[in-house]
Amino acid sequence: MEQVAPLAAAIRDADSVVALTGAGISTASGIPDFRSDSGIWNRFEPEDFHYRRFCNDPKDFWEDRVELHETMFGEKVEPNPAHDALHELAEEGYLHTLVTQNTDGLHDSTAETAAKLIELHGNAHRVVCDSCGRKTEAGPVRERVESGERPPRCGDCDGIFKPDVVLFGEQLGKSDLQCARERSRNADVFLAIGSSLSVEPAASLPRIAERNNATTAVVNLDKTPFSALAEYDIRGDVTDVLPALCEEIAD
Template structure:
């Protein structure tokens, strides 16, 4: 990562591209939330690096097969969400400003922390492609409810609360390993990539598929590509501008009108 003071020319080029664009699609990953105090998953301080059972919990087959794993997971959630007390940072707020300018076509996020929503990104512009921790879904009947209601039941003594409609297993409304994406969300994301004139990839390794496909889809449709990420990505060679900079520092500058 480089300080933005050393990236003057590239920062100016990225800002110019945003100013010239009319339909910007943004893809965000874990990197945009690290400045809000939310760790990534696989880095040295990552959630799964420090707690391997958390990764096991995020694997659908393990979650379904192991009631004790579910009970421990519910207890951890009831004791305090990893997102508790976390707030949007300047990177999240910069994307709200992009929407205010009328340039944001769609914001696709790989994050489940809800910080884009909390920052003020509107529902109709937001695709939470990996779901959200703010809700729980029944794996049998699909019933969807606020996470808070399930956690109240856990605190009242239900170690592994079942669905109140069908008795099925409840899980946070996130996409686990072994679980399909919501096809409507994926189709919406790919359509947005075909329609944009600029794709802004922020804080993502761009290695998680199928959503990483929006990058070549946008490129093939003629859109320009700006990547803001601390580390190299597989698509850096395709990008018009690559900024290995702090997202909280760089994004407010890039979207300034």
């Protein structure tokens, strides 16, 4: 952890700090990851959550979707010390942009602070009408699915509700992506946290920052494709490293 002190100093001096988070920040909250042996894709077929299936068979799609939600959020899921540390950094003005690949909504509290939250893959706690684009809370809609309304329909236009996440076969939101790239380009410090940095577009964000002379850091249990390029490559548990970083900055 000897890299924490100089990284903290860089964050204190920076005008623009961007953090990117991936699945590794949420496993400590009990959310299964997707790609490991015990991961989601060992229990479900990715094809079941393809946009094509939503279009062709929304009834069955929603049935599986409710089951997936149970698997991901069955136990009560709460933010962990790594989420809390980012929230604190944002509140104290040290974190300006938080980009996440996660759809679990565990950064929601940070969205209420000064940092801009960009959810690249959407948020599983919301649904969006596939026709009129109206967004609403997912909980009550899932309850309607459970009591037999399949697929659930929008009260405004009778369109079909879709989880407000980027399904396989769907494009990422253009403006979110543009904003994430723009902020990465202008970052003084870029932190990649709990992301394997193997999936685009997240993989390219630290590279954009690095090319534009940002101080870059990777905090992850395993080596990532960007680790060798990062100024600080901290291999460790995000729930240890981030609170330590936060403490160091406050000192």
